Amino acid sequence: MPPIKRVSVLGAGLMGHGIAQVSAQTAGYEVTLLDVKQEFLDRGMTMIKDSLSKFVSKKTITKDDAESALARIHPTLDLKEAVAGSQLVIEASTEDPKLKLDLYRRVADYAGPETTLASNTSSISITLLGGATKNPANVVGMHFFNPPQLMPLIEITRGRRTSDSAVAVIKEAASAMKKETVLCKKDSPGFIVNRILVPALNEAAFLVDEGVADPEDIDKAIMLGLSWPMGPLKLLDYVGLDTTLNISQVFMQEFQDDKYRPSLLLRQMVRAGFLGRKSGKGFYEWPSPSTAKTTT
Ligand code: 3HC
Numbered sequence: 192m193p194p195i196k197r198v199s200v201l202g203a204g205l206m207g208h209g210i211a212q213v214s215a216q217t218a219g220y221e222v223t224l225l226d227v228k229q230e231f232l233d234r235g236m237t238m239i240k241d242s243l244s245k246f247v248s249k250k251t252i253t254k255d256d257a258e259s260a261l262a263r264i265h266p267t268l269d270l271k272e273a274v275a276g277s278q279l280v281i282e283a284s285t286e287d288p289k290l291k292l293d294l295y296r297r298v299a300d301y302a303g304p305e306t307t308l309a310s311n312t313s314s315i316s317i318t319l320l321g322g323a324t325k326n327p328a329n330v331v332g333m334h335f336f337n338p339p340q341l342m343p344l345i346e347i348t349r350g351r352r353t354s355d356s357a358v359a360v361i362k363e364a365a366s367a368m369k370k371e372t373v374l375c376k377k378d379s380p381g382f383i384v385n386r387i388l389v390p391a392l393n394e395a396a397f398l399v400d401e402g403v404a405d406p407e408d409i410d411k412a413i414m415l416g417l418s419w420p421m422g423p424l425k426l427l428d429y430v431g432l433d434t435t436l437n438i439s440q441v442f443m444q445e446f447q448d449d450k451y452r453p454s455l456l457l458r459q460m461v462r463a464g465f466l467g468r469k470s471g472k473g474f475y476e477w478p479s480p481s482t483a484k485t486t487t
Contacts, residue, residue, distance in 0.1 A: 192278070192305055192356050195364055197221045199277040201294065203235025203266070205431065205469060206311055207283035209339030212239045214281075216252070216260035216340075218367035224266045225273035232266040239264065242340050274301040279364055281333060282320075283311040286437040291315055295323035295330075302329075307360040309333035313385050313434070314441040317350030317378045328354035332375065333361050334382060337430055346382045348375040380445040381438060389438045392430075393453055395423035399474070400456035406474045424474040427457075428467030436461050 198218075200211040203226040211224045226232045243257040252260075267273050274280055280302060284294055291312065302308060308330045310320055321327030332348025345365045347358055358374070365372045375382040381389060395409050404412070410422020419426075427435055436458060442451035460466075460473065467473030 192307060192360050195220060195278045195360065195367070197223070197277045197279075198364070199223045199225065199273045199280040200283060201225045201270075201273065201280065201298070202283040202285070202311075203232050204283070204285070206335060206337060206339060208235035208238045209242070209337070210281055210283055210311065210335055211235070211264055212242060212260070213335075213339050213368045213370075214364075215263040216243070216246075216256070217369050218364065220263065220367070222264045223273040223277065224264055225270060226266075226268065229268065232268065236264070236266055242338075246340075270297055271301045274298055274306070275303075277302075277306060279307045279309060279360060281309045281311060283335075286313060286315065286434050286441075288315050288319070288441075291320060292323045295320050299324040299326075305329075307331065307357050309361055309364075311335055313382075314380050314389075314438040316380070316445070317348050317353065321350045321352055327352040329357050331357040331361055332378075332382065333364075334384075335370075336384070343369075343371050344384075345370045345372050346375055346384060347372050348378060348382050350378045380442055385438055388426075389435060389442065390451065392423050392427045392435050393439055393451075393457065396427065396454040396457045399424070400454050428473035428475050428477065431467050431469055432457060432473055433461050433466045 198214045198220045200207050200222060203224050211222045214220045215222045243260060246252045247254050247257050280298060284291055304326060308324060310332055311334055313334060317330060317332045321330035324330055330350055331353045334346040336342035336344055347361045349358060362372060373383060398404055398409055399406055406424045410424050413419050413422045436453050439451050439453040464470055465472045468477045471477050
């Protein structure tokens with residue numbers, strides 16, 4: 192596979208903007224950032240600028256570093272422009288299997304035979320995504336953690352037909368981004384981290400629904416009892432209730448096991464539009480990304 196110079200990030204949302212930023216800021220790659228609406232791209236670029244200014248104010252990087260990282264990110268609404276000429280495409284679209292499969296089919300029209308197609312999916316089968324392309328050997332899981340700018344891990348997942356060279360490309364990119372990697376040898380839903388995390392987050396929502404404890408006490412218990420940096424309900428808000436619900440549903444379907452059943456409260460909150468930090472309300476109120484008060 193050719194060395195990576197240009198990376199395409201598909202999706203400028205909660206994860207995509209951070210992945211684009213790390214690719215440009217830490218790895219020094221040229222980056223095209225794609226989304227379906229101008230307002231989504233604008234919001235993604237604003238989040239990148241905010242995050243870069245945090246690093247500048249903490250003197251982690253200089254103002255010049257921030258400006259040149261920003262100049263390496265090229266937002267676009269055009270899939271062909273986003274993908275053509277990139278050695279690595281990182282898909283970070285909504286966690287919806289139909290949407291992702293459609294995107295993979297369309298990406299395959301523009302990606303070269305040696306382009307590695309990585310997915311930031313947290314639960315959807317890499318083998319399934321690979322099946323939608325002309326070169327399933329080039330399709331591989333590259334799962335970042337929120338916020339990608341700070342979290343040091345990338346999970347690499349092999350689909351049934353993923354080649355060793357695609358895995359090597361992700362290891363090369365992760366090293367350039369200064370991230371640690373773990374390899375998930377089998378294409379198993381939720382890989383390693385979400386297989387453990389998502390049932391725990393769901394169980395915290397069950398505790399609220401059953402009236403066992405208030406959200407603040409559940410979060411306090413896990414932070415002080417298990418040394419998590421954030422309690423499970425705040426983390427649910429942080430990751431997104433809709434994303435967590437989607438992952439639980441994929442687990443139910445793929446494992447055919449009722450033990451992954453999402454709580455009714457989680458389902459109802461998503462229906463009500465209480466998605467967490469991104470919608471301003473979840474288990475907590477989020478008037479701005481850095482402040483949170485409980486709502487339940
Ligand atoms: N860019 C740059 N800097 C950032 C930032 C960003 N996007 N977000 C936060 N920071 C900085 C802040 O400026 C602050 O800097 P300071 O300490 O010098 O003041 C520092 O990080 C800490 O931020 P906050 O004070 O706002 O809040 P916290 O102390 O709670 O830290 C956190 C935030 C780093 C996110 C920490 O709470 C944490 O590690 N939480 C757990 C996150 C986690 O578990 N992520 C994984 C979720 S699972 C997942 O993503 C998988 C998916 O598939 C579901």
